[in-house]
Amino acid sequence: MDAKGDARHLTTAEVASRLDIKPETVYAYVSRGLLTKVAAPGRRGSLFREDEVARLARGRRHGGQHTMADIASTISRIEDDQLRYRGHHVADLVTTQPVEAVAGLLWTGDFAASPPQFTAPAELLTTCRAAVAALPANVRLTDRMRVAVTVASASDQWRFDLSPQGVLRTAGILLAVEVDCLGKAHRDSGTLAERLGPSLTDQALPSGLLDATLILLADHGLAISTMAARVAASARVHPYGVVSAGLGALDSQYHGAASTVAYRFLGDAITDPLGAASERLRLGGGLPGFGHLIYRAADPRADLLLAMLRSIPAATPALTAIDTITDQLGAPHTALPNIDLALAVLMHAYRMRPDAGEAIFAVARTIGWIAHTLEEYTEPPMRFRPNRTPVPAP
Numbered sequence: 001m002d003a004k005g006d007a008r009h010l011t012t013a014e015v016a017s018r019l020d021i022k023p024e025t026v027y028a029y030v031s032r033g034l035l036t037k038v039a040a041p042g043r044r045g046s047l048f049r050e051d052e053v054a055r056l057a058r059g060r061r062h063g064g065q066h067t068m069a070d071i072a073s074t075i076s077r078i079e080d081d082q083l084r085y086r087g088h089h090v091a092d093l094v095t096t097q098p099v100e101a102v103a104g105l106l107w108t109g110d111f112a113a114s115p116p117q118f119t120a121p122a123e124l125l126t127t128c129r130a131a132v133a134a135l136p137a138n139v140r141l142t143d144r145m146r147v148a149v150t151v152a153s154a155s156d157q158w159r160f161d162l163s164p165q166g167v168l169r170t171a172g173i174l175l176a177v178e179v180d181c182l183g184k185a186h187r188d189s190g191t192l193a194e195r196l197g198p199s200l201t202d203q204a205l206p207s208g209l210l211d212a213t214l215i216l217l218a219d220h221g222l223a224i225s226t227m228a229a230r231v232a233a234s235a236r237v238h239p240y241g242v243v244s245a246g247l248g249a250l251d252s253q254y255h256g257a258a259s260t261v262a263y264r265f266l267g268d269a270i271t272d273p274l275g276a277a278s279e280r281l282r283l284g285g286g287l288p289g290f291g292h293l294i295y296r297a298a299d300p301r302a303d304l305l306l307a308m309l310r311s312i313p314a315a316t317p318a319l320t321a322i323d324t325i326t327d328q329l330g331a332p333h334t335a336l337p338n339i340d341l342a343l344a345v346l347m348h349a350y351r352m353r354p355d356a357g358e359a360i361f362a363v364a365r366t367i368g369w370i371a372h373t374l375e376e377y378t379e380p381p382m383r384f385r386p387n388r389t390p391v392p393a394p
Helices: 012-019 023-031 050-063 090-096 099-108 122-133 141-155 164-180 192-200 207-217 224-234 239-250 258-271 273-282 300-309 313-329 339-349 356-376
Strands: 009-011 047-049 076-079 082-085
Touching: 009 012, 009 050, 012 023, 012 050, 023 076, 047 050, 082 090, 082 099, 082 300, 090 207, 090 300, 099 164, 099 192, 099 207, 099 356, 122 141, 122 164, 141 164, 141 239, 141 356, 164 192, 164 239, 164 356, 192 207, 192 356, 207 300, 207 339, 207 356, 224 239, 224 356, 239 356, 258 273, 258 313, 258 339, 258 356, 273 313, 300 313, 300 339, 313 339, 339 356
Parallel strands: none
Antiparallel strands: 009 047, 076 082
């Protein structure tokens, strides 16, 4: 969009001044669809419509001093249908870096000479595994994670060390507990993907493909589970509690469980593509795995993962079903395949558990929650407590 028409436009600095926020927060507003960035021909920088800024200013005055949208984060940015971690295109990261190095980038802002190690004390792992083993066999993977994280928290006397070094130590334990306490075949060494894979499927799963998937899902701005994690961190909850808050918010049909819904839909579609799509439309809902609240033309994470899966023969039945539905039905129903659909294809290609996508999502997003925890600990505590405004009597 060009800066045309009668609307007046403001620069980034003017918007920041008008809303009393940091310039970084202006672009956070763009990522969340609260402001529209307008091209400024012949000049550097971006412009923003004054009427949109005025609307936001009125909303902020009405809602109190702080709003959730006021969070300025440097961890990831979504702009022009592109996702960047600390300024790095995620498309570049999946082809050049392991997830361990990307975790280091998200946590420290730079690639560490030695990527972080995800390990936990042997005694703590034994305690967590015993707790998980006591659960019924049909308990979902993410429920096992929640139990393991809670038991690890109770077993770790250093959980209240909120220094950066303390958080990074706890982060390594958290990720080890999440992946090493899920299945019967435990692996305490190897990469994160190598240790997670056996709990998802009995098939030979390329660790490089799972590694790339974890990178794609590691962070996505202020998603609802990340907001829950940041609110907990604002109260100076320890990292185990922060991750528990994130896992709780992730357990939703609109968020973490979306890949399971897409997986089941795709299972029907592999047998009868048009029949499965027609039934979904008959029931009054959209097609699972298509559409997104933020992306306008393409979900770059889905595009990257689906492109990788195109070269894998086992993914052909699922991809053929998607192509058939897309060719026959078209926009707007199939205009934007999202990451949940790509995860569903991955799950079918390697005969994963129906809840495997949720587990991958939870492990990956734990990396992002830790990054947001470190960032939130540098902010004033309890900053999300809303101001209570008396309601006039009728």
